[in-house]
Structures are given as structure tokens and as C-alpha cells.
Amino acid sequence: xxxxxxxxxxxxxxxxxxxxxxxxxxxxxxxxxxxxxxxxxxxxxxxxxxxxxxxxxxxxxxxxxxxxxxxxxxxxxxxxxxxxxxxxxxxxxxxxxxxxxxxxxxxxxxxxxxxxxxxxxxxxxxxxxxxxxxxxxxxxxxxxxxxxxxxxxxxxxxxxxxxxxxxxxxxxxxxxxxxxxxxxxxxxxxxxxxxxxxxxxxxxxxxxxxxxxxxxxxxxxxxxxxxxxxxxxxxxxxxxxxxxxxxxxxxxxxxxxxxxxxxxxxxxxxxxxxxxxxxxxxxxxxxxxxxxxxxxxxxxxxxxxxxxxxxxxxxxxxxxxxxxxxxxxxxxxxxxxxxxxxxxxxxxxxxxxxxxxxxxxxxxxxxxxxxxxxxxxxxxxxxxxxxxxxxxxxxxxxxxxxxxxxxxxxxxxxxxxxxxxxxxxxxxxxxxxxxxxxxxxxxxxxxxxxxxxx
Numbered sequence: 001x002x003x004x005x006x007x008x009x010x011x012x013x014x015x016x017x018x019x020x021x022x023x024x025x026x027x028x029x030x031x032x033x034x035x036x037x038x039x040x041x042x043x044x045x046x047x048x049x050x051x052x053x054x055x056x057x058x059x060x061x062x063x064x065x066x067x068x069x070x071x072x073x074x075x076x077x078x079x080x081x082x083x084x085x086x087x088x089x090x091x092x093x094x095x096x097x098x099x100x101x102x103x104x105x106x107x108x109x110x111x112x113x114x115x116x117x118x119x120x121x122x123x124x125x126x127x128x129x130x131x132x133x134x135x136x137x138x139x140x141x142x143x144x145x146x147x148x149x150x151x152x153x154x155x156x157x158x159x160x161x162x163x164x165x166x167x168x169x170x171x172x173x174x175x176x177x178x179x180x181x182x183x184x185x186x187x188x189x190x191x192x193x194x195x196x197x198x199x200x201x202x203x204x205x206x207x208x209x210x211x212x213x214x215x216x217x218x219x220x221x222x223x224x225x226x227x228x229x230x231x232x233x234x235x236x237x238x239x240x241x242x243x244x245x246x247x248x249x250x251x252x253x254x255x256x257x258x259x260x261x262x263x264x265x266x267x268x269x270x271x272x273x274x275x276x277x278x279x280x281x282x283x284x285x286x287x288x289x290x291x292x293x294x295x296x297x298x299x300x301x302x303x304x305x306x307x308x309x310x311x312x313x314x315x316x317x318x319x320x321x322x323x324x325x326x327x328x329x330x331x332x333x334x335x336x337x338x339x340x341x342x343x344x345x346x347x348x349x350x351x352x353x354x355x356x357x358x359x360x361x362x363x364x365x366x367x368x369x370x371x372x373x374x375x376x377x378x379x380x381x382x383x384x385x386x387x388x389x390x391x392x393x394x395x396x397x398x399x400x401x402x403x404x405x406x407x408x409x410x411x412x413x414x415x416x417x418x419x420x421x422x423x424x425x426x427x428x429x430x431x432x433x434x435x436x437x438x439x440x441x442x443x444x445x446x447x448x449x450x451x452x453x454x
Contacts, residue, residue, distance in 0.1 A: 005317040006077060006270050018316050019324030022080050023332075026304045027200060030059050030082040030329075032357065033299055035350065036152055037088065039160070040095045041104050045219065047235075049336055051105075051297060054230040055083050057333025058298030062289030063326030066282065066303070067319040075274065075282030077266050078311055078322040081289055082329075084302035085361055086141075086254045087112075089148045089393075090247040090413040091299070097408060103239060109294035110238035111248035116291025116300070119252045123283035126256055127276050132431070133257045136379045137422040139368030141254050144390040144418040146362025151394060153358050157351030171213055172348040179206030179352030187356075199353050206349035215346040221337060228336040230296040238294060243410060248300065250416040252287070255302040259286050261368075262303040269308065270317040378429040385425060390418025 010018070034055045038048040062081035069076045091108050098104040119126075157176035158168040166172060183202035187195060194201070210216045263282050267274035274282070282303075289301040311317060332338045373379050392399050393414045400411040410416050 004272060006272050006319050008318045009320050010316075010318055015318075015321055015324045018321045019328060022307050022322055022325035023328045026080050026082055026307055029085070029304060029357065030055055032350075032354070033083040033085065033088050033091075036149075037091050037095065037105075037108070037299075039347075040092045041101045045217075046223065049224055050228075050230070050234060053228070053333045053336050053338075054234075054297035055299060055333075056329050057230050058289070058293040058296050059083060059301060060326040060329030060331075060333060061292065061296075062285065062301040063329060064323060065285040065289050067323040067326065069281065069285065072281050072284060073288060074285040075263055075278050076319055077263065077270065077272065077274070077278070077282070078307075078317060078319045079262070079266065079282070080304045080307040080322055080325060081286065081301045082304050083299045084251070084255045084258075085145050085149060085358075086258070086302070086415055087248065087251045087300045088152075089145075089415050090244075090251055090410075093247065093408070093410075093412040094244045096412070097243075102236070105235040105297075106237060106239040107241050107244050108248075108299070109235070109297070110240040111244040112294045112300050113238055113291050114240065114245045115248040115252040116287045116289075116293070118249060119256060119287030120284055120291060123256070123287060124280045126283060127260070127280040132423065132427065133260070134372065134426065134430075135261075135368050136372035136374075136382050136430075137419075137426050138257050138261055139365050139370075139372050140383050140386045140390075140422045141365070141415065141419045142258065142368055143362050143365030144387065144415050145254075146358050146360070146365060147391065148394060148414045149358040149361065150355070153351050153354030155351070156347045156354055158348070160347040171215070175206060175210050175213070175215065175346065175348040176352035176355075178209055179203070179349045180355050181352075182206065183353060183356050199357060202353050202356075203345050203349060206352060207345050210346045210349055215348065216344060217346075218344055221344055224336040226335060226337050229334060230298075232295050232297075234297050243407065247410045247413060247416055250410070250413075250419055251300060252290070254415065254419050255286065255290075255300060256283050259283060259303045262308055266308050266311065269312050382422060382425040382429060386418050386422035389421040390414035392417070 009015070031052050034051040035048070038051050043051065059080075059082035063079070066074050066079040066081050067076065068074060094108055094111070095101065095104040098107060155162075157173055159166055159172045161167060179202050182205045183198050186198035186201055190198065207216055259282060260279055263274040263279055267278070286302055290299075293299060293301055307322070369383060372383070374383065391414055393412045397412075400408050403411060
């Protein structure tokens with residue numbers, strides 16, 4: 001009996017090299033969220049290295065759950081799981097609303113645990129309710145994720161400390177621009193593996209370029225241990241605050257929506273279509289991985305879409321290859337020195353790469369919106385209003401200044417508010433009454449043609 005390519009076990013060397021390729025393709029995406037949140041809190045280089053290593057470790061555990069599976073947990077498809085970008089903006093909002101920054105991570109961890117457990121219980125029902133999250137909703141939310149994170153990249157490009165004299169200097173902006181240029185050149189003129197890891201190579205090249213300017217600090221590497229373990233509750237016991245929990249629950253819905261879309265896409269690519277049972281099992285892996293992650297000081301986990309592109313390009317469909325990548329992630333998490341390497345990268349260099357990284361997320365959302373049927377007025381209005389609501393915290397940061405602090409944790413996250421608006425408007429326009437039957441095809445700025453009187 002022939003084995004399906006998804007269940008095929010490749011030779012050890014090929015398994016290792018292709019597994020590393022998956023890690024390389026998603027490494028920058030995994031370490032970016034702890035860098036953003038850690039910088040917002042003001043963590044020391046040692047704690048930032050610890051947080052990064054913890055996120056790598058928990059990403060590996062979540063990948064094991066998704067690829068190998070236990071009981072009814074895991075889609076058993078070649079999925080890489082890691083820290084989701086969707087949670088970054090709400091988590092930084094929690095940090096901003098927390099007076100004592102030492103409590104910020106415990107509050108975030110508590111919210112992630114609750115959101116993960118609730119998501120685990122909701123997984124089988126969510127797999128049935130996916131019709132309420134069509135591309136017009138998911139595309140809007142993914143676009144907002146990228147747009148919300150771009151200001152972070154712009155801040156990085158200016159330097160690590162807004163109070164420093166060289167903040168926004170031509171040197172810092174030049175390093176960011178050079179890194180961006182290197183990434184673009186690699187993407188344009190290379191192929192295969194090198195093209196897939198262009199962002200990672202850009203970070204390396206930008207870091208080396210920054211050495212003559214004194215912008216590179218190798219202290220985190222020299223101070224880091226070779227072997228270490230992400231001690232449970234290193235930053236304190238989880239704290240449970242309602243506003244933070246609500247905000248991260250919204251992120252969990254977004255994350256589950258993205259993962260469902262990714263499973264459907266990957267199922268087609270590997271020629272093992274994802275049915276309702278597969279989606280429910282995959283969502284259980286995502287949510288359980290998220291609930292476990294804070295125990296080891298990690299954040300919410302979700303499927304990484306960029307690895308789906310890697311599967312499509314290489315045509316290597318084995319889930320055991322991705323599981324091998326998960327093993328590498330765990331090993332990197334257990335080696336603080338490896339995790340500290342990202343702390344060496346100067347902030348302007350990260351900013352240059354972040355433009356590509358976060359911009360690609362927004363572009364992915366736009367690609368999804370193209371499939372959403374924007375030739376219908378209803379969908380145009382849903383996207384227009386939801387994007388406007390989601391962009392408020394970016395363009396007008398003080399818009400909700402009169403609201404209570406607990407409410408601002410949710411309202412100051414454009415992703416959360418934009419997602420709620422998109423879901424609600426989609427229900428109103430495409431599900432309730434006869435809204436779903438509307439087929440008007442007009443430009444949003446044009447008047448609807450008058451109907452003849454019979």
C-alpha cells in the first residue's frame with residue numbers, strides 16, 4: 001500500500017536540511033513579536049534573549065502538536081506553528097495600559113492561557129461557523145495586522161531609544177534603507193532556498209554593515225549560556241485581567257480564522273483536502289499550543305502562512321519534515337546563545353527588514369481581499385468601514401482618550417476593533433435579511449442606478 005506524500009518519511013539528511021529550511025523561512029516571524037513586546041516593556045538584553053528563546057521553544061512544541069498530533073489534536077499536515085503577529089498590537093496595548101511594566105508579561109500570559117483554553121473548547125464549533133468568516137473578513141483583518149505593525153518597523157528604523165541624540169539620524173535610517181535594499185535585491189536576483197531566507201540574510205548583512213558605525217553590540221551573545229531551559233513563569237505567575245482577556249480572545253478568533261484558511265489552502269496543495277474534522281483537530285492544536293505556551297513564557301501560537309508557500313514551491317509535502325523543523329526550534333529554545341543572536345541585530349536593521357516582513361502581511365491580506373468579491377457593494381462597504389475603524393488607533397492615537405483604561409486595551413488595538421467591525425458588518429450585509437442576495441456592481445463613490453418604475 002503506497003504512503004501518501006504527507007505521511008512520507010524522507011532520508012535523515014534530506015529531512016534535516018528541508019526541516020531547517022522551514023525554520024529559516026519563519027525564524028524572523030517568530031522572534032519579531034517578543035522583540036516588539038520586550039522593547040515596549042523595556043526588558044534587559046538578558047531577559048529579551050530569554051523571552052525570544054522561550055518563543056522558539058514553544059513554537060517547536062506547537063509544531064509537534066500540529067504535525068504529529070495526539071488523539072483528536074493536530075491537523076497532521078505540514079504546518080509550522082509559531083507566535084502569531086495578530087497578538088502583537090493588543091499585547092503592546094496591554095503593556096501601555098500597565099503602570100508597573102513588570103506586571104505586563106504576567107497579564108499577557110494570563111490572557112493567552114484563558115484565550116487558548118476557550119479556543120480549544122470552541123474549536124469544533126468554530127469549524128462549523130467558518131461561513132461567518134469569509135475572505136472579506138479574513139482579508140480585512142490580515143491587512144490590518146500588517147498595517148498596524150508597520151509603525152513598529154518605522155520606529156525601529158530610527159533607533160532603539162527615542163531620547164537618544166542619534167534617534168532618526170541619517171546613519172540609522174541609512175542602515176535601515178541598506179537592509180531593505182539587500183532584502184529586495186536578494187528577492188529579485190536569487191532563487192530557491194536563498195530567496196526564501198532573504199529576510200534572514202538581510203538581517204545578517206545589515207548587522208555586519210552596522211559594525212563600523214558602532215551600532216552592533218555582541219554583549220548578549222558573550223553573556224548568554226550555551227545551554228538553558230525556559231523556566232516556567234520566569235516573569236511571574238499569570239495575572240488575569242478581564243480587559244486583556246477580552247482583547248486576546250478577539251485575537252484568538254482572528255488566529256483561528258487565519259489557521260482555518262491556511263489549512264484549507266495547504267490541504268489543496270498537498271492533495272489531502274482539509275475537512276471539518278481536520279480543521280477542528282488543527283484548531284485544537286493551535287489553541288492548546290497557545291494555552292501551554294505561557295507556562296514556558298511564550299505567546300499565542302498560530303500557523304505560519306509563509307511555510308505553506310515553501311511547501312508549494314519545493315513540493316516536499318511530508319509532515320515529518322516540518323516536525324523535524326519543530327525539533328530544531330526546540331533545540332534553539334534550549335540554547336540561549338542561539339536565541340541571543342537576534343538581540344545582536346541593531347534596531348535600525350530590524351526596521352529595514354520589518355518593512356518587508358510587516359508589509360508582506362498587509363499584502364497577503366490584500367491578496368485575500370482580491371478573492372473576496374469586491375465587485376459587490378456590500379463587500380466594498382464592509383472593507384471600507386472595517387479598515388477605517390481599524391486604522392483609527394494608528395492615525396489618531398488619542399481618539400479614545402476619554403474612555404476607561406480597561407476599554408482602551410481593546411479599542412487601542414486596530415486589529416481587534418477592525419475584526420469586530422468586519423464580522424458584524426458581514427453579518428448585517430451578507431447574512432441577515434436579503435443582504436446576502438445583493439448583487440449590485442457599482443463604484444462605492446457612484447450613485448446606484450435608478451430602478452425603472454413598472
